[in-house]
Amino acid sequence: MAQDFLIVGGGVVGMAVAYGLAQAGQKVTVLDERDDALRASRGNAGLTWVQGKGLGMPRYAELSLDAVTAWPAFADELQSLTGIDVQHEQRGGIDICFDADEAAARQAEYRALQQASPRIARGFHWRYLDRDALLPYLPGLGDNIHGGTWSPHDGHCNPLYLLRALYAASLERGVIVHPASPASRVARDGGGFVATTPRGDFRAERLILAAGLGASALAPMLGLSGAVRPVRGQVVVTERLPRIAQLPTPQIRQTASGGYLIGDTQEDAGFDKGTTLTMIQALAAKATRIFPRLAQARLVRAWGALRVMTPDGNPLYESSEACPGAYNINCHSGITLAAFHAGDLSRAILDDRLARDYPQFSGERFDVPA
Ligand SMILES: Cc1cc2nc3c(=O)[nH]c(=O)nc-3n(C[C@H](O)[C@H](O)[C@H](O)COP(=O)(O)OP(=O)(O)OC[C@H]3O[C@@H](n4cnc5c(N)ncnc54)[C@H](O)[C@@H]3O)c2cc1C
Numbered sequence: 001m002a003q004d005f006l007i008v009g010g011g012v013v014g015m016a017v018a019y020g021l022a023q024a025g026q027k028v029t030v031l032d033e034r035d036d037a038l039r040a041s042r043g044n045a046g047l048t049w050v051q052g053k054g055l056g057m058p059r060y061a062e063l064s065l066d067a068v069t070a071w072p073a074f075a076d077e078l079q080s081l082t083g084i085d086v087q088h089e090q091r092g093g094i095d096i097c098f099d100a101d102e103a104a105a106r107q108a109e110y111r112a113l114q115q116a117s118p119r120i121a122r123g124f125h126w127r128y129l130d131r132d133a134l135l136p137y138l139p140g141l142g143d144n145i146h147g148g149t150w151s152p153h154d155g156h157c158n159p160l161y162l163l164r165a166l167y168a169a170s171l172e173r174g175v176i177v178h179p180a181s182p183a184s185r186v187a188r189d190g191g192g193f194v195a196t197t198p199r200g201d202f203r204a205e206r207l208i209l210a211a212g213l214g215a216s217a218l219a220p221m222l223g224l225s226g227a228v229r230p231v232r233g234q235v236v237v238t239e240r241l242p243r244i245a246q247l248p249t250p251q252i253r254q255t256a257s258g259g260y261l262i263g264d265t266q267e268d269a270g271f272d273k274g275t276t277l278t279m280i281q282a283l284a285a286k287a288t289r290i291f292p293r294l295a296q297a298r299l300v301r302a303w304g305a306l307r308v309m310t311p312d313g314n315p316l317y318e319s320s321e322a323c324p325g326a327y328n329i330n331c332h333s334g335i336t337l338a339a340f341h342a343g344d345l346s347r348a349i350l351d352d353r354l355a356r357d358y359p360q361f362s363g364e365r366f367d368v369p370a
Pocket residue numbers: 008009010011012013014031032033034037038039040041042043044045046047048049181182183184210211212213214215218232233234235263305306307308329330331332333334335336337
């Protein structure tokens with residue numbers, strides 16, 4: 001029989017889970033905030049990326065690998081259901097190393113990760129390529145680059161189209177979305193849960209928090225940690241330029257419309273999602289070091305957005321012991337993990353086996369021993 005789920009948060013995480021549950025025949029209602037809300041889902045770089053994930057927590061690397069493996073079918077499914085092409089490409093990606101120390105450290109990290117996980121040893125493919133060997137993948141690469149790690153698993157998409165497609169697909173599957181309905185309180189209510197909003201109370205048998213940075217206020221009300229903090233990223237975009245066959249990198253990628261999206265900054269700026277001239281200049285300098293031809297390109301847009309960061313940078317998948325049926329889902333790579341969230345993760349929530357199947361990701365890892 002269909003169960004009744006209330007999801008607090010209509011970003012890419014909440015909507016991926018909403019879609020997954022609705023696909024499985026459940027009854028889902030989503031509450032979201034107003035248009036001025038903090039939303040990482042509308043300000044990110046759009047990478048579907050495995051490199052660099054799970055250093056220190058191999059299980060996260062495994063989930064990322066599972067997610068990118070599921071991504072092509074996920075993108076096709078969204079397109080056939082909604083007509084929206086999320087512009088997903090998975091032809092591999094390069095993470096650039098600017099000097100020899102960075103190159104040595106990166107390779108040591110990837111080897112350690114492969115030693116820690118047999119699945120990663122078997123399934124995660126990568127190679128270090130020096131600057132000349134990178135040229136076929138990154139035509140016009142600057143002389144002043146040491147090299148980079150190549151991996152076939154990495155790719156990118158248009159994250160705004162992804163969010164739109166998730167909304168369209170969820171609505172198509174019967175999900176009810178209430179925008180401008182911020183939950184100020186969540187609590188147990190009889191055998192289920194209630195969320196209090198300015199538009200009234202919403203009730204359901206089970207409740208999922210997917211509120212991004214809103215988790216830190218809401219999760220403790222249900223005995224969950226919600227241990228997240230904002231980490232600002234700034235992004236700049238160039239004018240549209242002729243498309244070149246090249247692979248994406250976390251530092252810079254050419255989007256389907258031709259603009260170069262530049263940005264991999266991380267700053268502690270509290271809840272300030274603004275931009276700074278210093279950071280925009282640093283991003284422009286990095287971009288022209290990678291592709292000197294961009295020195296003549298005009299920048300047309302810049303923005304800041306707040307990452308949803310846990311203390312160790314790994315996802316937080318919590319189910320409440322105090323309030324069974326309540327969950328909290330946070331991560332800082334919700335684009336990469338979208339296919340996993342809509343698939344295996346939402347099924348694990350449905351069957352109430354989140355704690356059993358994903359124990360590494362519970363909030364207990366942040367408990368301070370007495
Ligand atoms: C600059 C930058 C670059 C990034 N690049 C990548 C990348 O390349 N690849 C990748 O995988 N990830 C990337 N990320 C991370 C990715 O964007 C996030 O992991 C993802 O967007 C998190 O989605 P979310 O739904 O958890 O949070 P959000 O997008 O922040 O959404 C949370 C939602 O919850 C709602 N909400 C909050 N509180 C309440 C409340 N009380 N009641 C109702 N609703 C509430 C908000 O209104 C919002 O809609 C990047 C992030 C940034 C900032």
